[in-house]
Amino acid sequence: MTKAIVIEGLSKRYGDKRAVDGLDLVIGEGECFALLGPNGAGKTTTVEILEGFRQRDAGDVRVLGEDPGVVSNPRGRRGRASRAEWLDRIGIVLQGSGGLDLLTPREALSSTALAYSRPRPVEEVIAAVGLEEKADQRIAGLSGGQRRRLDVALGIIGRPELLFLDEPTTGFDPKARRDFWGLIASLRHDGTTILLTTHYLDEAEHLADRVGVVAAGRLLALDTPENLGGRAGQDATVTWEEGGRRHSFVTARPTRAVADLTARLATADGEVPELTVTRPSLEDTYLSLIAPHVVVGDDVEGVKGEGMQRDDLQVTAGRPSGGSTRHTEPGRATNGVTR
Amino acid sequence: MTTNPTAHTIRLGANRTGLELRMFTREKEAVFFTFLLPIVLLALFSVVFGDSFAAGGDEAGVSAARYFLPAMVASGVILTSFQSTALSVAMERDDGLLKRLRSTPMPPSSFFLGKVGLVVVTSATQTLVLLAVARLAFGVPLPQDAEHWLTFAWVLLLGVAGGTVLGIAFSSVASARSAGAVVIGPVLLLQFISGVYFPYSQIPTWLQQVAAVFPLKWVAQGMRSVFLPDDFASLESAGAWEHGRTAVVLLLWFIGGLVVCLRTFRWFKRGTT
Structure with a gap:
């Protein structure tokens, strides 16, 4: 490559x-x-x-x-x-830029396109980011999401x-x-x-x-x-309900564990009560990777909205364990993510 | 890209001029405070002072409109070139527009050509409207000979050119939040001490000397030499129009402004590189 x-x-x-x-x-x-x-x-x-x-x-x-x-x-x-x-x-979409309020998306894109040697057609880019209805309205009136899509449109107009x-x-x-x-x-x-x-x-x-x-x-x-x-190879957590209490254990062979549980506990319809099998989610893995490096209040690049608060809250609240609240069907229990 | 880089730069500059003009005309506050203000003031002064000028006084012999026309032309020059450019560039730097332009292959010169284009079009239009209003509404006699118009042309050109580069240079000391105070304050002050709002001869000598350091006084004086009767030269502090000195001062400010621009221009606001 x-x-x-x-x-x-x-x-x-x-x-x-x-x-x-x-x-x-x-x-x-x-x-x-x-x-x-x-x-x-x-x-x-x-x-x-x-x-x-x-x-x-x-x-x-x-x-x-x-x-x-x-x-x-x-x-x-x-x-x-x-x-x-x-x-x-190269196309560059910065973390947020303004200054175009008085123009329309079409005007901003047409002008930017002129700077590039083989730009994409303006119409095509407007359609790609779904701004057809706003193409001839002032950018000041666009929502946050629409503005961001315009930022991307400006980033790709030059066919980077x-x-x-x-x-x-x-x-x-x-x-x-x-x-x-x-x-x-x-x-x-x-x-x-x-x-x-x-x-x-x-x-x-x-x-x-x-x-x-x-x-x-x-x-x-x-x-x-x-x-x-290495999360694909990591041990899975199997949890189920037995005698009114929640049980769980960590195993490298979850399929076998489920088979054992089925043999022992399955109800009349063949289901083990409240059965889940989970592996660490990407978020779990990520949080455990960065946990040693995160100092609360250490914020060089400035506050950047909800994403940061969400991350920090979870980090300060301690490392999540195995995602025990996640429910997945036993047959396709994998990373807790549907592809 | 076109094969000729200069043509490419100029084509993009022309496009930027169009864009700048659209943005300027869509911002109503800017249109009023930089474009219409001198025209409104000319009309206002003519109406307010019309009687006292007719009755005779220090400036006997000319109408109020004729007396204030050169001052308002000079005021227009500093507003449309210096103030408008300093404010817009400071804003555009703060809200990341300059950084975004810098992230495209657009040549930097095209951006500056766009600013110059905007100033040329707005200043020229403003001056024409001022002259038309003075002539048609208030019957101010305009010069009939080429010599006066030649003076008018070079004073206007040097004033606008200097104002634009100084505006771009000055934008670096203002942030979007402070731009209003940092730019408009000094401009207003300068107009008062440079003889725009009241006769330069009535200003104390030491303030005249301060004003004489800055270009606005010289633009105003140059414009007075165009639109006022020749014998008004005796009312100037030097007792003459001083065209040579005017040209030298304006040229020095233009060159100085250009050098400062080239050395200090920043595409990003402070602290964000």
């Missing part, structure tokens, strides 16, 4: 704080990669270094074959033409080979997030390499080929969502 992004030993510090601390990562062309981590983990710093908005302190970085620190520096040897050529192949998405769905309602995932999936289908940062575990699980968990500027785990932290 050709490499879209190569990061070797990346470091960046702000004063005494090490925002990024020796990060190594390779992202292949056409891959959808999700960067997960608590606030202050260094996600945004890393992404902004890749986008050329920040200068790194140490390490080597290549994005589409170019060093962003050199290509984006107006005083660099490569000059401005090269920067424009590089950005022509590589798309950066920094917390694209923070503040979305569930329906808007589902629609948004469909959009990202179709971009991925077209071969766009996507680097996504997110607070939402289900989002990473749904969209990403691989996820990287960062905390305190270091990569703690790197795998497919299914295998992260």
Whole structure:
């Protein structure tokens, strides 16, 4: 696989704080990669270094074959033409940007399209993000979700080979997030390499080929969502009800345990009362990975809405055990996630 | 991209000008306070002071409208170039628009061309409306010879050019929240001490000297030399129109502003790199 992004030993510090601390990562062309981590983990710093908005302190970085620190520096040897050529192949969706209130989505997209050498048709992009009805209305009147979809539209209008998405769905309602995932999936289908940062575990699980968990500027785990932290091979927790009390035990062989329970306890209709079999969810694995690194109140990158509060509350409330409240049918008990 | 990068930059700059004009006209507060204010003030001053000027006084010989026309042209220049640019760039930096533009392959020059285009169109339109109102509603006589109009052209051009680069440079000291006070306050103050709202000759000498450091006084003086009778030159502090000095001061401000712009312009608000 050709490499879209190569990061070797990346470091960046702000004063005494090490925002990024020796990060190594390779992202292949056409891959959808999700960067997960608590606030202050260094996600945004890393992404902004890749986008050329920040200068790194140490390490080597290549994005589409170019060093962003050199290509984006107006005083660099490569000059401005090269920067424009590089950005022509990249789409950047920042964490939130305004300033377009007085324009309409169509005006903003048409103007932005002019900057690129082979832009997507404006109509096509408006349809892709589902803004047909709002295309000729002032952006000031758009909802938060619609504005975010416009941000993505502006990010993909140039037909990028590589798309950066920094917390694209923070503040979305569930329906808007589902629609948004469909959009990202179709971009991925077209071969766009996507680097996504997110607070939402289900989002990473749904969209990403691989996820990287960062905390305190270091990569703690790197795998497919299914295998992260070795969770596919981890022991399952079997719980059931017997004599009016709830029982559970952890086993490497849940199928056998269920068979034993069925033989011993099955009621007339063949069911074991309140039977569940669960393996750690991605969220459980994620929270146990970052738990040692999360300091409450340590918030370098600023408060970013509900995602952060949700994460922090769970972390401060202690590590969840095996997701004992999750009910799954014995026959297809796996990761507690329906694919 | 087109084969010629300069053509590409100019094409995008023209597109940005169109976009800037649309945004400007859709913001009613901006239209009023930078575009219409000098026109409204000219009408107001003409009505309020019309009688006292007719009765004769220090500035005898001209109507109130004629007397205030050059001041309002100068005021328009600083509002549409300096104030409007400083405010809009400060806002756009704060709300992330500049950063987003910086994340596209658009050449930075196209952004600045867009700003210049906006200022050129709004200043020219505003000045034309001012002249038309003065001539048609208040019967102010306009110069008949090419020499006066040539002076008018270069004073206007240097004033607008300097105001625009200084506005962009000044935007860096203002955040969106403080922009109103940080930009509008000094502009208002400068207008008072530069002889826009009342005759420069009535301002204490030490304040005149302060005003003479800044470009607005020179734009106003240049415009007075265009629209007032030639013998009014004796009322200036130097007793003459000082065209040479006006050109030098405005040119220096323009060059200084350009240098500061190039050295200090930031695409991101402070603390976010």
